[in-house]
Every structure is written in structure tokens, then in C-alpha cells.
Amino acid sequence: MRDDLFNSHNDIANFRFDESVVEVFDDMVKRSVPGYDSMIQMVGLVARMYGKDNTNYYDLGSSTGAITLAISLNNDHKNNKFIAIDNSPDMVKKCQQNLSKKIDNLEVICSDINEITIQNASIVVLNLTLQFVDVSKRSALLKKIYDGLNPGGVLIISEKIHFDDNENQEQITQLHLNFKRANGYSELEIANKRQAIENVLISENKKTHIDRLKQCGFKETSCYFQCLNFASFLSVK
Numbered sequence: 001m002r003d004d005l006f007n008s009h010n011d012i013a014n015f016r017f018d019e020s021v022v023e024v025f026d027d028m029v030k031r032s033v034p035g036y037d038s039m040i041q042m043v044g045l046v047a048r049m050y051g052k053d054n055t056n057y058y059d060l061g062s063s064t065g066a067i068t069l070a071i072s073l074n075n076d077h078k079n080n081k082f083i084a085i086d087n088s089p090d091m092v093k094k095c096q097q098n099l100s101k102k103i104d105n106l107e108v109i110c111s112d113i114n115e116i117t118i119q120n121a122s123i124v125v126l127n128l129t130l131q132f133v134d135v136s137k138r139s140a141l142l143k144k145i146y147d148g149l150n151p152g153g154v155l156i157i158s159e160k161i162h163f164d165d166n167e168n169q170e171q172i173t174q175l176h177l178n179f180k181r182a183n184g185y186s187e188l189e190i191a192n193k194r195q196a197i198e199n200v201l202i203s204e205n206k207k208t209h210i211d212r213l214k215q216c217g218f219k220e221t222s223c224y225f226q227c228l229n230f231a232s233f234l235s236v237k
């Protein structure tokens with residue numbers, strides 16, 4: 001369904017992943033996140049490279065299930081469990097509907113990712129999710145993921161990022177706005193969504209992400225994909 005959630009002059013509340021967003025999420029994310037389809041495809045390819053037999057694959061903040069689906073379609077390993085977790089009951093319902101007939105060994109869990117246990121993992125993905133986690137909880141979450149990964153396992157993080165250099169920030173912001181305009185969003189929709197999401201999505205710069213990952217135990221992190229202000233990081237344990 002086409003996203004026209006912010007096409008009105010109503011009072012704008014903070015953005016929430018509720019039923020109304022679930023209905024339009026797939027359209028919204030493709031028209032708002034430059035390179036989204038490639039980002040998903042790349043996660044699938046990374047998972048193909050690093051997945052291992054007899055291990056768990058985690059999709060944290062799974063929304064409608066795009067990452068879990070990409071990982072499962074690329075998977076040529078044996079005896080894997082796919083665990084998709086989201087704290088929005090509406091998203092969890094949609095993810096179940098989308099994936100239950102397509103993936104064996106699937107568990108879709110409604111929970112705060114800060115509360116769950118990660119174990120025997122070869123792949124953990126936080127695709128556009130860490131940016132919605134309280135900044136003060138991000139290190140503890142990444143440390144828990146590090147501890148739950150087997151040696152050689154990977155964490156993939158995709159995020160909206162910002163830039164320290166003002167000119168660079170302004171240039172990329174303009175390009176991102178033009179991307180949304182080119183995808184049919186009006187000025188009103190862009191302004192309303194920005195207002196709704198401003199206190200909810202807290203972006204960080206590349207260095208902050210890479211430094212935090214190092215502090216949590218990951219020796220090497222590479223930024224292997226970027227389209228405008230959206231980047232994907234790969235960290236190997």
C-alpha cells in the first residue's frame with residue numbers, strides 16, 4: 001500500500017511502528033532510504049559468506065521480514081534457525097504472515113532487543129534498527145551481541161549516518177531530500193515525517209559506530225556499503 005501517512009496538516013505525534021505504519025512500511029522504506037534494495041541484497045550476500053551450519057541467524061528489528069527473507073534465500077548451510085525479533089506487535093504479526101510459509105525453522109519474537117539472549121550466532125543483523133535504540137543502551141546491546149556470536153561470526157549494522165563537516169552534511173541532506181521528492185513525496189509529507197521522527201531516530205557518525213564496535217570487542221569493522229547518508233558496517237568476531 002502506498003505511504004501517504006504524513007500527507008495532512010494534522011498534529012504530528014512522535015513516529016511509531018504501529019498498524020498504520022506496518023500497512024505502508026515496504027513502500028515507505030523503499031521511497032525514503034536510498035539504496036534500500038541493494039542494502040538488503042548485500043546483507044544476503046554477507047550472510048551467505050559468513051553463515052555456518054548448526055547456528056542461529058538473528059534479525060533484530062525485523063519489521064516486515066525483508067532481512068530474514070534475504071538471509072534465508074541466500075543460505076546454503078544446514079540446520080540453521082532464523083530468529084526475527086521486533087517490539088512492535090503489529091510488525092511481528094506482519095512478519096509472521098510474510099515468512100511463515102517461506103522459511104522452515106523460523107521463530108518470530110515480539111520483544112525489546114535489549115532484553116533478549118543471543119546465543120550460538122553466526123549472523124546478527126541490525127538493519128536500520130540501532131538508530132531507534134536509546135543511545136545509552138547501544139553499547140550494552142552490541143556487547144551482548146558480541147558475546148553471543150561464535151568466533152568468525154558477524155554483526156551487520158545499517159544506519160542513517162550524519163557527517164561532522166557542515167558542508168558535507170548539507171550536501172548529502174539536500175540529495176536525500178531530492179531522492180524523496182523524486183519518489184513522489186510532497187514538501188508537506190517530508191516536513192511532517194521529519195518532525196515525527198526527529199526525537200525517535202538518533203543518528204551518529206561513522207567514527208562513533210566504528211569506535212563503539214571496537215570497544216565492544218570487534219577487532220575489525222568495515223563500512224562495506226553506503227548510499228548518501230545510509231551506511232552498512234560489517235564486524236567480524
Ligand SMILES: C[S@@+](CC[C@H](N)C(=O)[O-])C[C@H]1O[C@@H](n2cnc3c(N)ncnc32)[C@H](O)[C@@H]1O
Nearest residue numbers: 017061063066086087088112113127128129132
Ligand atoms: C526501520 S525498521 C527496520 C527495518 C528492517 N530491519 C528492514 O530492513 O526492513 C526498525 C524496526 O525496529 C523495531 N525496533 C525499534 N526499537 C526496537 C527495540 N528496542 N526492540 C525491538 N525492536 C525495535 C521497530 O519496531 C521497527 O520495526
